[in-house]
Amino acid sequence: MxxxxxxxxxxxxxxxxxxVERPASVVKELVENAIDAGASRIVVTTSGGGKLLMRIExxxxxxxxxxxxxxxxRHATSKLSVDDLDDIRTLGFRGEALASIGSVAELTVxxxxxxxxxxxxxxxxxxxxxxxxxxxMNRGTLVEVKNLFGNVPxxxxxxxxxxxxxxxxxxxMKRLAMANPGVHFVLNGTDRSPVNWPAVSGSGALEARLAxxxxxxxxxNAVRLATSRHGVVVAGLAGLPTYTRANSLSQFYxxxxxxVRDKVLVGAxxxxxxxxxxxxxxxxxxxxIAIDPAEVDVNVHPAKAELRFRDAGxxxxxxxxxxxxxxxxxxFKASTSVADDILxxxxxxxxxxxxxxxxxxxxxxxxxxxxxxxxxxxxGSANPFxxxxxxxxxxxxxxxxxxxxxxxSEAAPALMEFPLGTARAQMFDxxxxxxxxxxxxxxDQHAAHERLVYERFKAQLAAGPVPSQAxxxxxxxxxxxxxxxxxxxxxxxxxxxxxxxxxxxxxxIAVRETPALLGNSDIDGLVRDVADGLAEWDNSTAVADxxxxxxxxMACHGSVRSGRRLRVDEMNALLRDMEATPHSGQCIxxxxxxxxLKQKDIERLFGRSR
Numbered sequence: 283m284x285x286x287x288x289x290x291x292x293x294x295x296x297x298x299x300x301x302v303e304r305p306a307s308v309v310k311e312l313v314e315n316a317i318d319a320g321a322s323r324i325v326v327t328t329s330g331g332g333k334l335l336m337r338i339e340x341x342x343x344x345x346x347x348x349x350x351x352x353x354x355x356r357h358a359t360s361k362l363s364v365d366d367l368d369d370i371r372t373l374g375f376r377g378e379a380l381a382s383i384g385s386v387a388e389l390t391v392x393x394x395x396x397x398x399x400x401x402x403x404x405x406x407x408x409x410x411x412x413x414x415x416x417x418x419m420n421r422g423t424l425v426e427v428k429n430l431f432g433n434v435p436x437x438x439x440x441x442x443x444x445x446x447x448x449x450x451x452x453x454x455m456k457r458l459a460m461a462n463p464g465v466h467f468v469l470n471g472t473d474r475s476p477v478n479w480p481a482v483s484g485s486g487a488l489e490a491r492l493a494x495x496x497x498x499x500x501x502x503n504a505v506r507l508a509t510s511r512h513g514v515v516v517a518g519l520a521g522l523p524t525y526t527r528a529n530s531l532s533q534f535y536x537x538x539x540x541x542v543r544d545k546v547l548v549g550a551x552x553x554x555x556x557x558x559x560x561x562x563x564x565x566x567x568x569x570x571i572a573i574d575p576a577e578v579d580v581n582v583h584p585a586k587a588e589l590r591f592r593d594a595g596x597x598x599x600x601x602x603x604x605x606x607x608x609x610x611x612x613x614f615k616a617s618t619s620v621a622d623d624i625l626x627x628x629x630x631x632x633x634x635x636x637x638x639x640x641x642x643x644x645x646x647x648x649x650x651x652x653x654x655x656x657x658x659x660x661x662g663s664a665n666p667f668x669x670x671x672x673x674x675x676x677x678x679x680x681x682x683x684x685x686x687x688x689x690x691s692e693a694a695p696a697l698m699e700f701p702l703g704t705a706r707a708q709m710f711d712x713x714x715x716x717x718x719x720x721x722x723x724x725x726d727q728h729a730a731h732e733r734l735v736y737e738r739f740k741a742q743l744a745a746g747p748v749p750s751q752a753x754x755x756x757x758x759x760x761x762x763x764x765x766x767x768x769x770x771x772x773x774x775x776x777x778x779x780x781x782x783x784x785x786x787x788x789x790x791i792a793v794r795e796t797p798a799l800l801g802n803s804d805i806d807g808l809v810r811d812v813a814d815g816l817a818e819w820d821n822s823t824a825v826a827d828x829x830x831x832x833x834x835x836m837a838c839h840g841s842v843r844s845g846r847r848l849r850v851d852e853m854n855a856l857l858r859d860m861e862a863t864p865h866s867g868q869c870i871x872x873x874x875x876x877x878x879l880k881q882k883d884i885e886r887l888f889g890r891s892r
Contacts, residue, residue: 302382302383302386302430304332304441304442304447304450305328305331305332305333305336305430305441305447305450305451306332306447306450306451306453306454308332308336308383308387308427308430309326309328309332309336309338309451309454309455310454310458311379311383312336312338312379312383312425312427313326313338313454313455313458314373314458315373315379315423316338316340316342316423317373317458317462317465318373319340319342319343319344319422319423320342320343321340321341321342321422321465322341322464322465322466322481323340323341323465323466323467323468323481324338324339324340324465324466324467324468325337325338325339325340325468325470326338326339326451326455326467326468326469326470326471327339327470327471328448328451328469328471328472328473328474329471329472329473330444330472330473331441331442331443331444331445331446331447331448331451331473332427332430332447332448332451333429333430333431333438333441333444333447334428334429335426335427335428335471336426336427336428336430336451337424337425337426337427338424338425339422339423339424339425340422340423340424341420341421341422342422342423343395343396343422344393344394344395344396344398344401344421344422344423345393345395345423346395346398346402347402347414349393350391350393350402350404350414351404351411351414353380353391354380354381354384354389354391354404354406354411355381356381373539373540380406380425381409383427384406384407384409384411385406385408385409386430386431386432386433386434386437387427387428387429387430387431387432388405388406388407388426388427388428388429388432389405389406389407389425389426389427390403390404390405390406390425390426390428391403391404391405391406391423391424391425392417392419392423392424392425393422393423393424394417394419394420394421394422394423395421396421400416400417400418400419401416401417401418401419402414402415402416402417403415403416403417408433444473445473448471448473448474451469452469452474452477455467455469455477456495457534457536457541458541459479459491459494459495460491460492460495460496460534460536460541460568461536461539461540461541461570462539463481463482463483463487463488463490463491464481464482464483464487465481466479466480466481467479479491479494479495480494482494488517488518488519488570489501489506489519492519492568496532496566496568500519500521500525500566500568501519503521503522503525504519504520504521504522504525504566504568505519505520505522505608505609505611505612506518506519506608507519507520507569507570507604507605507608508604509600509603509604509607510600511596511599511600511603511604512593512596512597512599512600513573513574513577513596514571514572514573514596514597514600514601515571515572515573516569516570516571516600516601516604517570517572518536518567518568518569518570519567519568520554520565520567520568520569520605520608520609521565521566521567522609522612522867523555523558523559523565523609523865523867523868523872524867524868524872524873524874525565525566526559526563526564526565526566526872527563527564527565527566528562528563528564529564530548530564532564532566532567533548533551533564533565533566533567533569534567534568534569535547535548535569535571536568536569536570536571537571537573537578537580537589538571538572538573538575538578538580540580540589542580542588542589543588544588544589544591546591546594546597546598547569547571547597547598547601549598550597550598550601550602550605551565551567551569551601551605553598553602554601554602554605554606554609555605557865557870558609558865558868558872559868559872563872567605569601571597571601573591573597576592577591577592577593578590578591578592579592609864609865610864610865611864612864612867613861613862613863613864613865613866613867614701614702614860614861614863614864614865614866614867614875614876697854698717698718698719699718699719700718700857700858700861701718701861702716702718702723702725702857702858702860702861702876703716703717703718703719703723703857704716704717704718704854704857705850705853705854705857708727708847708848708853711845711846711847712726712727712728712845712846713725713726713727714727714848714853714856714857716853716857720878720880720881721878721879721880721881721883721884722878722879722881722884723876723877723878723879724876724877724879725856725857725860725875725876726869726873726874726875726876727846727848727853727856729869729871729873729874729875730856730860730866730869730875730876731856732837732838732869732870733837733860733863733865733866733868733869733870733875734856734859734860734863734866735799735800735836735837736833736834736837736870737863737864737865737866738799739779739797739799739833739836739837740833742799743778743779743833747777747778747779747780748778748779748780748797748798748799749780749797749798749799750780750781750782750795750796750797750798751795751796751797751798752794752795753793753794753795753796756784756786756792756793756794757792757793757805757806758786758790758791758792758793759790759791759792759793759805759806759809759810760789760790761789761790761791761809761810761813762789763788763789764817765810765813765816765817766785766788766789766790766791768813768816768817769783769785769791769809769812769813769816770783770784770785770791772812772816776812776832779797779832779833779836780795780796780797780798780799781793781795781796781797781808781809781812781836782794782795782796783809791809793805793809796808797836800836808835808836811835811838812832812835815831815832815835834870837870838870860875860876
């Protein structure tokens with residue numbers, strides 16, 4: 283078959299295939315044009331999921347007759363002052379949007395610049411232009427797109443339902459609104475509920491716009507990002523580790539004002555939250571990157587949805603550092619959604635409406651305290667939450683019990699002013715009940731101490747090998763021969779963590795030194811857990827690569843176990859350590875370490891109101 287030149291209308295429809303994927307693609311291109319034109323208010327109206335009608339009206343600069351005629355021609359743009367694709371400072375620059383849309387839909391463009399007495403209107407049908415003709419209108423531009431893919435039925439049948447296409451348009455508008463807080467966006471139509479996002483300004487504009495689009499809940503449970511590193515400015519909001527979603531749809535990325543998808547940014551978010559989020563959970567993030575346009579290529583995707591960084595490592599490092607610093611500054615803060623989940627789990631007692639009476643309470647029996655706080659032996663005379671825990675263990679001297687009924691009377695009133703308050707009781711030998719000036723707190727003692735030990739491990743490891751303490755008599759642990767072999771191969775790497783192991787026969791391992799931070803922990807369980815990890819990773823060289831997991835396993839075995847009864851001073855010491863330790867609002871597995879119920883929440887449970 284000989285080579286032939288394609289007709290102009292077919293060329294336009296092929297180009298439209300790159301730019302116009304679905305109605306949402308059209309809305310994105312036209313709203314970006316309006317933003318580039320300096321619009322302060324943009325109104326988008328749709329019908330039939332955008333397949334029947336898309337109307338975009340703005341109050342931007344508008345176009346005179348010469349610009350209006352050129353706007354629907356191929357490869358015509360006002361976005362490039364010089365022919366330099368390495369310095370893109372606008373949202374659109376391809377110069378094919380209107381020409382491509384006009385080839386697959388009924389396109390009408392009306393525009394009026396500020397200095398003109400009236401506007402002009404042109405129409406494009408199947409790539410054929412008519413006009414311009416006079417049009418009465420305010421300053422700005424009005425674009426109407428009707429019957430999308432009406433002349434390309436093969437493309438039309440692959441579109442989704444009206445509801446799905448309308449949802450895709452809403453998602454595009456959300457991202458454009460998040461990237462441009464100074465623009466007023468209105469979205470309405472016969473196929474949707476109206477949406478109105480007024481313009482915001484000032485120092486808190488970004489947070490206010492994110493609250494409008496994502497919700498107040500996100501703004502209240504996020505930390506602010508504001509750092510600059512290697513010429514990369516990172517801003518936005520990052521959700522607390524306990525404020526997560528089941529998928530990544532609530533992660534938004536913007537580079538120089540453009541909403542993008544980029545594996546470098548996705549990987550940076552995953553790495554930044556690796557220590558804090560529960561597996562299969564995704565943090566909520568709105569990440570804004572500002573970088574020299576010459577350092578990023580935005581022309582690698584027809585719809586400009588993807589990009590390529592010249593120095594991806596610098597961008598990744600800047601994002602991880604920004605989120606790490608912000609989460610560290612948040613300290614022990616946990617999301618309010620945890621308390622909401624707890625409140626939702628509470629239900630009032632229900633009795634069947636029969637002749638049977640409610641269960642009778644025996645009020646003559648003596649009240650049982652939540653727990654009895656024995657003097658613990660073998661854990662030192664102070665408490666297990668200090669950095670010196672385990673260094674000098676002493677036996678308890680009196681064996682007296684301290685019932686929880688005495689806790690309140692003995693607590694100093696000043697402790698109520700601490701963020702995590704003062705301990706009131708221990709419940710089920712694992713949960714600390716505390717009270718501050720605003721409400722009630724429930725603390726998981728094992729999860730909280732696990733995070734404290736983990737953070738201390740990381741700090742010690744950053745300063746050098748973890749200090750160890752020698753065993754008076756080496757602990758011999760019997761294991762399968764293959765586990766012993768893996769531990770023997772990994773022994774030099776494990777010494778960095780303060781764990782010194784030696785082979786003791788074909789089926790045993792001798793533990794000569796253990797991390798001093800762990801004190802009198804379950805060494806047998808720790809070694810077996812490490813052996814299981816080595817078997818899972820399948821090679822001893824993975825120890826260095828799995829540093830965080832090794833530390834996490836050690837922290838788990840070195841923390842206060844569930845079922846351990848604590849004295850009042852031990853509970854309060856744990857609360858103070860949590861307040862002073864970054865990331866203590868969640869354990870190393872991503873679960874919350876405490877729940878706070880405000881006084882008004884408790885009153886609401888009982889139907890009380892002030």
